[in-house]
Amino acid sequence: MARQLAYHQIHEIFARFQAVEPEPKGELEHVNxxxxxxxxxxxxxxxxxxxxxxxxxxxxxxxxxxxxxxxxxxxxxxxxxxxxxxxxxxxxxxxxxxxxxxxxxxxxxxxxxxxxxxxxxxxxxxxxxxxxWFQHPAQAVDTHVFRVGNRTGIAPGRDVDQVERAIEDHVPAPFQKHAHHWLILHGRYICVARKPKCGICPINDLCLFEEKTL
Structure with missing residues (x-):
């Protein structure tokens, strides 16, 4: 299981995510x-x-x-x-x-x-x-969130429940509302499964992933 990043490192990661995408949105289309x-x-x-x-x-x-x-x-x-x-x-x-x-x-x-x-x-x-929809700080853990949480050290866990709890426990409160969206987008477009795009990753210097691609 991946090591756990320190609080100040996680705070910096989400500050960077927020700077890039202040209001991340889900990509599923809906009207209500x-x-x-x-x-x-x-x-x-x-x-x-x-x-x-x-x-x-x-x-x-x-x-x-x-x-x-x-x-x-x-x-x-x-x-x-x-x-x-x-x-x-x-x-x-x-x-x-x-x-x-x-x-x-x-x-x-x-x-x-x-x-x-x-x-x-x-x-x-x-x-x-x-x-x-209801703006609750609920953390949905899909394959992207699970991968990013473990790879980076933001929220390590052996299963989705552990990763969910790790996000709730370790991600600073100001970032809880959008945490899972930032992690999903990061996993979908940068920290992809097979060949993560570490060269353009905004948190490369903080991430604990040992097999970084350069």
Whole structure:
């Protein structure tokens, strides 16, 4: 497991991230809390670009759980069949739409426990919705965040839960709101899996990764 950076080093890293991108945004297209929830649920084992391509026309007309129920499972399947595991995801979206209508008045709840009780919604999905829509300092750990957290020493952990806790424990409070977005973007575009772009990395001098590419 990677070593842990010191507090002042982590503070400097996120200060640099903030200087480059003061208000980082998620890349999944959505128009409200419901479409964000659906988009994140669909993004499991799929790219954001692929999800956006499939949902652009869908969300233009179907932006509430009531409209999703009216569309039905087969109608939804036609929109998302280019996304991996689309049949199971369609079933989950229809079921979670039904629950939102019956139990939450058609609104997306702002509780992690309530979100995680919905079909197809795990902790990562719940944290993305809490962070992006409700502005909670929730840390969604995907493959990019896990890789960057361990490689750099910002948030080392053997599993996603440990990395999530490490971010909560070690990232200074002023940066908690956008922490996972900065880490995702860094992992997606610079600290990539196979050949990290260490030569253009803004935190190269602080990172603990021993196999840096120059």
């Amino acid at each position: 809390a419901f479409t964000l929830l659906v988009a994140v649920a669909l993004s499991a084992q799929a790219t954001d670009a692929g999800v956006n391509k499939a949902t652009r026309a869908l969300f233009a007309n179907v932006d509430t759980p009531e409209k999703m129920l009216a569309l039905g499972e087969e109608g939804l399947t036609e929109h998302i069949r280019t996304i991996g595991l689309y049949r199971q995801k369609a079933r989950n979206v229809i079921r979670l739409s039904q629950i939102l209508v019956e139990s939450y008045g058609g609104e997306v709840p702002s509780s992690r426990a309530a979100l995680q009780s919905l079909p197809g919604v795990g902790r990562k999905t719940a944290n993305v919705v809490l962070s992006m």
